[in-house]
Amino acid sequence: MKAISITEPNKAELVDIPEPAATGTGEVLLRVKQVGYCGSDLTSYRGLNPMVSYPRIPGHEIGATIEQIGEEVPEQWKVGQNVLVSPYTSCGKCAACKAGRVNTCRYNQTMGVQRDGALTELVVVPYEKLLTSDKLSLEEMALVEPLTVGFHAVARGEVTSDDTVVVFGCGAIGLGVIAGASARKARVVAVDIDDEKLELAKRCGATDTINSMNESLHDRLQEMTDGDGPNVMIEAVGLPATFRACVEEVCFAGRVVYIGYAKAAVEYETKYFVMKELDIRGSRNAMKSDFEDVIAHLESGAFPMDAVITKTVPLEEAPAALAEWSENPGEITKIHVKL
CATH class of the missing domain: 3.90.180.10 (Medium-chain alcohol dehydrogenases, catalytic domain)
Structure with missing residues (x-):
């Protein structure tokens, strides 16, 4: 064969x-x-x-x-x-x-x-x-697993409808994060340097977008959150700069979730870990419950499969x-x- x-x-x-x-x-x-x-x-x-x-x-x-x-x-x-x-x-x-x-x-x-x-x-x-699933096509079934990685990161971040969630990166994994956080009715801020990807992020559930190449990430996030910073930051890029931005921009008592692997060692201002009493979590693969959540999301028709x-x-x-x-x-x- x-x-x-x-x-x-x-x-x-x-x-x-x-x-x-x-x-x-x-x-x-x-x-x-x-x-x-x-x-x-x-x-x-x-x-x-x-x-x-x-x-x-x-x-x-x-x-x-x-x-x-x-x-x-x-x-x-x-x-x-x-x-x-x-x-x-x-x-x-x-x-x-x-x-x-x-x-x-x-x-x-x-x-x-x-x-x-x-x-x-x-x-x-x-x-x-x-x-x-009796409702999903074979094409949709093949899209479930990559989306579960993002849904699992959202679960690790314990995202709720009261949260503002920032997602770094609008590739396939980041779009899964955006869809997962949107499914939980959170306010979702997509961050990327590509306007076309940010438009796709909106179709996946992002309520706000930031092109960090053209805008001040810090200023926009402060405006959106009345100076507090977002409740949850989820990193799906794998860059030292975005790893650091997560702990710098998240609110006090906030949650940071890392999916991406940084390609180089990351230097942190570690005082933020303690001052903000942050929860910093890794996210790997997915649980069966994440698969079930993604299947339900795709069955609802809420995800723009053809565009992704x-x-x-x-x-x-x-x-x-x-x-x-x-x-x-x-x-x-x-x-x-x-x-």
């Missing part, structure tokens, strides 16, 4: 691999129909993902149809059913798993990152990783699409591969 493999940095190609079968207890064989490229796929392609070895089949944003069912799979799962997949693993034994935070398992292996992913015709997964998916290509064109994204990252929000 056909698959896309990143064989080495800056090289992806269409390859033939053996077909799998759902032979193990609790396993389900899926025929993959739609896969979204993730930012981690791009960093893997560029050779910048330290968790990836080569060759690697990417892909963990999945819309698929059940092809075959192994033994001891519950009757709710049936051949021909459309599903999506939670692509993470959890050991059940580490400190995070014991605390119920399986999304950040110490030994997690995400599909397409630490292990091969789903950018292939068939893939086997445990039935416990399946979710479904920049282009859809067939499997044969997936390597070229990944190369194009690497060359022009600012022009692409989300690429889908249709099998």
